[in-house]
Amino acid sequence: MANTINLTLKVWRQKSSDSPGAFEIYQAHDIDTDLSFLEMLDVVNINLEKNGKEPIAFDHDCREGICGCCGAMINGQAHGPEHGTTLCQLHVRKFRDGDTLVIEPWRSRAFPVVRDLIVDRSAFDRIIQAGGYVTVRTGSAPEAHSLPVPKIDADEAFDSAACIGCGACVAACPNASAVLFVGAKISHLALLPQGRVERERRARAMVERMDLEGFGNCSNHYECEAACPKEISVRNIARLNREFFRAFVKG
Amino acid sequence: MTLDSKVPGGPVSEKWTRHKFDMKLVNPANKRKFTVIVVGTGLAGASAAASLSELGYQVKAFCLQDSPRRAHSIAAQGGINAAKNYQNDGDSVYRLFYDTVKGGDYRSREANVYRLAELSVNIIDQCVAQGVPFAREYGGMLDNRSFGGAQVSRTFYARGQTGQQLLLGAYSALCKEIAAGGVKMFPRREMLDLVVVGGRARGIVVRNMVDGSIESHAGDAVILATGGYGNVFYLSTNAKPCNVTATWRAARKGALFANPCFTQIHPTCIPVHGDCQSKLTLMSESLRNDGRIWVPNKSGDKRPPGQIPEQERDYYLERKYPSFGNLVPRDVASRNAKEVCDKGRGVGSTGMAVYLDFRDSIQRLGRSTIEARYGNLFQMYEKIVDDDPYQVPMMIYPAIHYTMGGLWVDYNLMSNLPGLHVLGEANFSDHGANRLGASALMQGLADGYFVIPYTLGHYFASNRLDPVKAEAPEFKEAEQSARQRIQKFLSLKGKKTVDEFHRDLGLLLWDKCGMSRNQAGLEEALRKIPEIREEFSKNLVVNGSADSLNQSLEKAGRVADFLEFAELLVLDALERKESCGGHFREESQTEEGEALRDDVNFCHVSAWEWAGEGKKPILHKEPLVFDEVHLAQRSYK
Ligand SMILES: Cc1cc2nc3c(=O)[nH]c(=O)nc-3n(C[C@H](O)[C@H](O)[C@H](O)COP(=O)(O)OP(=O)(O)OC[C@H]3O[C@@H](n4cnc5c(N)ncnc54)[C@H](O)[C@@H]3O)c2cc1C
Numbered sequence: 015m016a017n018t019i020n021l022t023l024k025v026w027r028q029k030s031s032d033s034p035g036a037f038e039i040y041q042a043h044d045i046d047t048d049l050s051f052l053e054m055l056d057v058v059n060i061n062l063e064k065n066g067k068e069p070i071a072f073d074h075d076c077r078e079g080i081c082g083c084c085g086a087m088i089n090g091q092a093h094g095p096e097h098g099t100t101l102c103q104l105h106v107r108k109f110r111d112g113d114t115l116v117i118e119p120w121r122s123r124a125f126p127v128v129r130d131l132i133v134d135r136s137a138f139d140r141i142i143q144a145g146g147y148v149t150v151r152t153g154s155a156p157e158a159h160s161l162p163v164p165k166i167d168a169d170e171a172f173d174s175a176a177c178i179g180c181g182a183c184v185a186a187c188p189n190a191s192a193v194l195f196v197g198a199k200i201s202h203l204a205l206l207p208q209g210r211v212e213r214e215r216r217a218r219a220m221v222e223r224m225d226l227e228g229f230g231n232c233s234n235h236y237e238c239e240a241a242c243p244k245e246i247s248v249r250n251i252a253r254l255n256r257e258f259f260r261a262f263v264k265g
Numbered sequence: 266m267t268l269d270s271k272v273p274g275g276p277v278s279e280k281w282t283r284h285k286f287d288m289k290l291v292n293p294a295n296k297r298k299f300t301v302i303v304v305g306t307g308l309a310g311a312s313a314a315a316s317l318s319e320l321g322y323q324v325k326a327f328c329l330q331d332s333p334r335r336a337h338s339i340a341a342q343g344g345i346n347a348a349k350n351y352q353n354d355g356d357s358v359y360r361l362f363y364d365t366v367k368g369g370d371y372r373s374r375e376a377n378v379y380r381l382a383e384l385s386v387n388i389i390d391q392c393v394a395q396g397v398p399f400a401r402e403y404g405g406m407l408d409n410r411s412f413g414g415a416q417v418s419r420t421f422y423a424r425g426q427t428g429q430q431l432l433l434g435a436y437s438a439l440c441k442e443i444a445a446g447g448v449k450m451f452p453r454r455e456m457l458d459l460v461v462v463g464g465r466a467r468g469i470v471v472r473n474m475v476d477g478s479i480e481s482h483a484g485d486a487v488i489l490a491t492g493g494y495g496n497v498f499y500l501s502t503n504a505k506p507c508n509v510t511a512t513w514r515a516a517r518k519g520a521l522f523a524n525p526c527f528t529q530i531h532p533t534c535i536p537v538h539g540d541c542q543s544k545l546t547l548m549s550e551s552l553r554n555d556g557r558i559w560v561p562n563k564s565g566d567k568r569p570p571g572q573i574p575e576q577e578r579d580y581y582l583e584r585k586y587p588s589f590g591n592l593v594p595r596d597v598a599s600r601n602a603k604e605v606c607d608k609g610r611g612v613g614s615t616g617m618a619v620y621l622d623f624r625d626s627i628q629r630l631g632r633s634t635i636e637a638r639y640g641n642l643f644q645m646y647e648k649i650v651d652d653d654p655y656q657v658p659m660m661i662y663p664a665i666h667y668t669m670g671g672l673w674v675d676y677n678l679m680s681n682l683p684g685l686h687v688l689g690e691a692n693f694s695d696h697g698a699n700r701l702g703a704s705a706l707m708q709g710l711a712d713g714y715f716v717i718p719y720t721l722g723h724y725f726a727s728n729r730l731d732p733v734k735a736e737a738p739e740f741k742e743a744e745q746s747a748r749q750r751i752q753k754f755l756s757l758k759g760k761k762t763v764d765e766f767h768r769d770l771g772l773l774l775w776d777k778c779g780m781s782r783n784q785a786g787l788e789e790a791l792r793k794i795p796e797i798r799e800e801f802s803k804n805l806v807v808n809g810s811a812d813s814l815n816q817s818l819e820k821a822g823r824v825a826d827f828l829e830f831a832e833l834l835v836l837d838a839l840e841r842k843e844s845c846g847g848h849f850r851e852e853s854q855t856e857e858g859e860a861l862r863d864d865v866n867f868c869h870v871s872a873w874e875w876a877g878e879g880k881k882p883i884l885h886k887e888p889l890v891f892d893e894v895h896l897a898q899r900s901y902k
């Protein structure tokens with residue numbers, strides 16, 4: 015027999031970016047503890063729908079912790095209480111019978127609410143468009159083995175490239191800063207020979223864009239690292255600072 | 266209608282080179298006069314959009330998610346094949362070609378597959394240059410692993426997140442082109458219809474998923490790269506919004522749908538646990554490199570795995586297929602899992618699971634090596650199942666994973682509808698009746714980076730295209746019917762939610778048209794699908810409005826299309842009386858229970874033409890000719 019628990023959910027409901035929002039309370043009864051958090055919301059939503067109400071809108075796609083779509087604050091924690099876990103990978107078994115969960119969207123000036131738990135993270139795309147790439151045309155690449163890359167560099171670059179762009183770092187930061195996201199991309203490319211050619215231009219352009227989008231400054235709280243479902247390290251922020259300084263010196 | 270595959274002449278190894286020379290070119294200064302609509306920005310769509318923009322075309326790209334970085338391709342774990350032969354183990358373009366044709370159980374087009382194998386090497390170069398952090402050896406060279414259906418190590422990987430890294434590479438190229446002004450990106454847009462003007466695909470109608478507005482976009486060609494339809498089974502390893510809408514709507518406008526019954530069941534997924542489950546999670550096939558699959562010898566043996574002694578375990582794949590062992594292709598591995606479970610030897614609380622055991626490789630290689638290879642997969646398993654696979658064997662069961670079928674395309678990746686091109690999982694072209702592991706990423710990127718940039722230019726240069734505007738009556742009509750459909754869903758006010766209908770359909774298909782299929786079951790499904798559809802059209806409930814973000818409404822459109830398409834899928838399965846690859850007809854098997862092809866009657870592509878509501882679709886056949894690879898019964902013994 016499956017274990018089941020009851021939960022009380024206080025969920026932020028907001029029709030659109032320009033309408034006011036408010037918390038509503040829902041009871042989630044007899045929830046199988048093997049369900050994922052999002053499956054629990056599915057169950058609540060089916061009930062809402064059957065009672066003539068609009069279901070809670072939340073972003074989700076892969077439900078495997080890799081696309082970066084999902085995310086919400088659960089009792090003030092981005093993606094909930096489990097370390098290194100996206101909301102879709104969080105399971106109901108992590109909660110206790112009778113718990114009350116406050117569920118809200120990411121809160122940040124740069125991420126306006128679209129509806130309920132869904133926010134607009136297009137600022138992240140615009141930061142990548144500013145320079146988060148290697149300028150290489152299709153067809154112009156040299157043979158892959160023409161340039162050996164030390165394994166340590168490749169592994170470290172991977173660690174930075176593992177960012178899923180979910181925005182939890184921004185949501186967790188008291189200043190709503192995006193430096194972990196930006197630092198991760200800058201590090202990923204600066205650690206590889208392929209990305210080094212444009213490193214100064216990239217650092218300058220991405221940081222400039224980040225500031226323009228209205229993200230806050232970093233004051234070393236490191237809440238971002240704690241909230242990151244992919245455990246991206248704050249060392250990426252140090253690298254960002256180094257790369258930016260280097261770009262600054264080079265003019 | 267005769268289907269012209271437009272395969273160029275000459276020896277298979279020279280076809281593409283020759284064709285590239287024979288194709289007409291568009292003058293560089295003229296390219297910016299052409300607008301290309303790219304629907305879908307997964308691996309196939311993002312690579313196509315970026316590459317076409319680099320050439321100078323004006324690209325408009327569309328996707329469902331808030332960002333192109335989140336397409337379903339992101340979830341691919343295991344790796345991407347390429348015939349680099351870096352391992353010096355006997356690989357070559359020809360061997361990759363051969364393995365793919367054989368793996369597909371001789372139901373793919375030779376010329377397309379050869380080109381795919383040929384282009385595979387360029388893909389790795391391109392991705393490395395973009396900064397994709399593939400796994401490397403200490404000398405700084407790229408590392409490889411082996412995958413099912415091959416005896417060489419040709420799979421390139423980035424830990425267990427290869428799809429993520431490749432997609433972020435393609436996404437970065439796309440971002441570069443967005444910044445350069447060549448691509449205009451439209452996220453959170455759902456294509457609801459294809460618009461055909463003067464017999465050519467000239468645009469699309471989309472719904473803005475944030476404010477609900479219906480928009481028309483006109484262009485000179487339309488590229489669909491909208492992925493596969495595995496979610497027709499409700500529970501699958503696909504991302505939740507994966508759908509058939511874009512391709513099905515195109516089929517209703519005249520594009521042929523090829524081999525819809527060729528669906529792939531992946532052998533290593535986390536078993537189903539309950540009724541509220543929303544999706545299935547894949548455990549990468551690469552795990553079969555070091556994990557051994559077994560069940561107890563005796564049926565009903567409920568002892569914990571650790572208490573079952575060695576001689577009472579049946580490593581059934583190693584026993585039956587000594588030369589490939591645990592690395593047999595997916596269809597073979599899946600069917601064998603079903604067979605042992607059907608005989609009551611399955612494990613776990615439902616008995617619908619087999620063990621995938623790492624005990625021996627942990628002993629041989631040490632925990633840290635296994636951790637380096639599969640750490641993130643083990644972690645994912647533990648999160649979902651709450652069991653530690655370093656200590657107890659994983660439990661796995663097959664699940665729907667990939668769809669080989671898709672819109673019919675010729676060698677130029679153009680459908681029978683002029684101007685409509687189809688890339689990636691959305692087309693049918695390269696994998697026959699079964700796809701080999703690590704070949705979908707390869708195909709998506711080959712299509713997008715290296716095929717369409719050539720063939721689309723040829724289409725533009727060889728046809729005179731009159732200007733078309735989004736105000737044309739064909740667009741208005743398509744908008745009108747999209748709005749009507751939406752209003753219908755909202756007006757029903759029934760009692761059953763979209764998900765409930767979707768689950769009903771999925772259960773039926775999995776049961777009657779899943780891992781094994783027979784005439785009676787398929788006929789039953791053909792009777793029941795219209796019943797579900799009928800109930801859907803009366804008893805559906807979708808609340809909220811058309812002019813706001815409304816996820817139930819989005820799902821309603823997708824499920825409505827699945828309900829129509831499912832009938833075609835089952836019909837195709839019924840008509841194809843042979844077994845081949847992932848399509849197993851119980852009536853057609855060898856004495857050992859392996860799939861038995863019927864090359865006399867079924868060595869063809871089945872391409873279906875929509876004939877209108879309530880009418881039986883029309884079957885067109887493209888005969889498959891094998892000049893290079895000798896048609897043989899597949900054997901992995
Ligand atoms: C869990 C998992 C693991 C896998 N692992 C591997 C692997 O290791 N190796 C391998 O080779 N293959 C693997 N595959 C298969 C492979 O990932 C896919 O076949 C491939 O990524 C499909 O790419 P695509 O570009 O064709 O489509 P997708 O990545 O599915 O992209 C589809 C795009 O179309 C858009 N779209 C869809 N419908 C609409 C619509 N109606 N309107 C507008 N836009 C729309 C989506 O937003 C998205 O941008 C795996 C698949 C799964 C499920």
Ligand code: FES
Binds near residue numbers: 074080081082
């Ligand atoms: S839904 Fe993809 S990371 Fe959660």
